[in-house]
Structure formats: C-alpha cells, structure tokens
Amino acid sequence: MLNIAIDGPAGAGKSSVARKVAEIFNIFYFDTGALYRAVGFYMLKKGLFNRQGFSIEGELAFCNLELKYLNKKQHIFLCGEDLNSHIRTSNVAAAASFVSRNLKVREYLLNMQRDFAKVHSVVMDGRDIGTVVLPSANLKVFLTASLRARAFRRYKELILNGGNYNFEDVFNNIKARDLSDSAREIAPLRAAKDAVVIDTTHFSLDESVKKVQSLVEQLNLEEYIELL
Ligand code: DC
Numbered sequence: 001m002l003n004i005a006i007d008g009p010a011g012a013g014k015s016s017v018a019r020k021v022a023e024i025f026n027i028f029y030f031d032t033g034a035l036y037r038a039v040g041f042y043m044l045k046k047g048l049f050n051r052q053g054f055s056i057e058g059e060l061a062f063c064n065l066e067l068k069y070l071n072k073k074q075h076i077f078l079c080g081e082d083l084n085s086h087i088r089t090s091n092v093a094a095a096a097s098f099v100s101r102n103l104k105v106r107e108y109l110l111n112m113q114r115d116f117a118k119v120h121s122v123v124m125d126g127r128d129i130g131t132v133v134l135p136s137a138n139l140k141v142f143l144t145a146s147l148r149a150r151a152f153r154r155y156k157e158l159i160l161n162g163g164n165y166n167f168e169d170v171f172n173n174i175k176a177r178d179l180s181d182s183a184r185e186i187a188p189l190r191a192a193k194d195a196v197v198i199d200t201t202h203f204s205l206d207e208s209v210k211k212v213q214s215l216v217e218q219l220n221l222e223e224y225i226e227l228l
Contacts, residue, residue: 002027002121003136004216005129008143009189010093010177011150013200013208014125017143020209022123025216030067030116031074032126032133033096035109037087038065038076040095060108067112088161090173097177100127101184127181130192138219141212142191145201150174 006018022029066077076083099105113133130140151171158165181189200208
C-alpha cells in the first residue's frame with residue numbers, strides 16, 4: 001500500500017492539500033482529526049466535560065465509532081449518526097484537542113487508523129501520523145505556516161461557510177490549540193525526523209499541492225501501482 005502522512009498545526013492547509021493529493025493519485029483521503037472531533041462532540045453532547053469521575057474507556061465502549069466512505073467522501077458515524085455536519089465548529093475543535101490528550105482515546109483511535117492504512121493506499125493527515133500512527137509511511141510531510149496566516153485561512157473558511165466570526169477569536173482559538181497539541185505528553189504535534197517540512201505561509205493551495213505531488217512522484221510509484 002502507498003501510505004502518505006501529512007502532519008502539521010491547525011490551519012496549515014493539511015486537509016485541503018491531502019484531499020487534492022489523494023484525488024490526483026486516486027487513493028483514499030483519511031482526515032484523522034475528524035475522529036478526535038467525533039469523540040469531542042460526543043463528550044460535549046453528553047455533558048461529560050463537567051462530570052467528575054467518568055471513565056472515558058467505558059464511554060467509548062458504548063459509542064460505536066465507524067468510518068465509512070460514501071461516494072469517496074469520508075463520513076464518521078457515532079452510534080449510527082453521521083456526524084460530518086456537526087464537527088466543524090470551533091467548540092468541537094477545542095473539545096477534540098482536549099480529548100486528544102487522553103491516552104485511552106488515542107489508543108482507541110490508533111488502531112482504526114493503522115488498520116485502514118494496512119489495507120488501503122491513503123493520504124492521512126493529522127498531528128502524529130508520521131511519528132506514531134504510520135512511522136513507516138512511504139512519504140512524510142510536515143505542513144506549517146505562520147500563526148497569522150493559518151488563523152486567517154481558518155477565518156475565511158468559517159466565514160465562507162456562513163458563520164459570524166471574529167478574527168481575534170479565531171486567532172486565539174488556533175493559538176490555544178497549537179499550545180495544547182504541541183505540549184501534550186502523548187503523541188504531541190511534531191515533525192518526524194524524516195519528514196519534509198513545507199512552510200506554506202506564502203503558498204497558494206495549488207502551490208502547496210504541486211509541492212507534495214512532486215514529492216509523491218519522486219517515490220518509486222511502480223512499486224505500488226498494482227496495490228493502488
Ligand atoms: O485536524 P483537526 O483540526 O480536525 O484536529 C482536531 C484536534 O484533534 C486537534 O486539535 C488535535 C487532535 N488530533 C490529534 O491529536 N491527532 C491527530 N492525528 C489528529 C487530530
């Protein structure tokens with residue numbers, strides 16, 4: 001299988017680049033953040049953030065988390081409900097970042113990600129794909145950009161989706177997530193030693209895609225072709 005890992009901080013363009021690259025090479029795109037968002041959403045919905053002494057492991061045993069591809073688009077189902085239209089808010093992002101520090105949550109989601117990559121050629125994006133989930137990925141990319149550029153991209157995206165947002169709030173939200181994702185003990189946001197680091201601050205989406213595309217083309221694709 002061809003496994004491509006794309007990691008980086010929030011708003012670096014990982015998902016847009018990963019989706020396009022997957023399209024170009026006709027392989028799957030797996031957004032691993034959506035899994036953490038689904039768990040965060042569940043915790044918010046159930047009011048578990050404020051409850052004392054609950055067991056996250058016990059909770060996860062009851063919520064059947066499923067990954068499905070419908071018309072090649074990834075959907076996350078939780079207890080039978082399609083969560084795709086519920087998990088893109090800033091609240092859910094913050095909840096996802098919070099739950100992602102929990103070892104049990106990470107272990108639970110790790111297997112889902114690895115099992116998928118074992119049997120599918122995939123571009124997987126997240127925070128720990130090159131370091132933890134797929135340490136033997138065929139290509140590892142770490143996409144980054146200045147905090148301001150990332151906040152501005154996220155702000156534009158939220159506004160285009162019809163929301164009413166304030167730039168400073170979006171900026172502070174991304175800044176807080178950077179800190180929480182990089183400072184956590186387990187699987188923190190880091191570039192793998194063998195990752196190609198790409199700073200996209202001054203790149204358009206197209207330029208970032210071309211850069212990653214050319215890195216994929218430098219791999220010996222013949223080796224994977226029959227497996228795609
Ligand atoms: O990529 P995203 O913004 O949808 O991710 C939401 C949160 O999930 C992110 O702030 C940290 C967590 N996450 C993680 O810990 N590991 C991953 N591989 C992907 C996301």
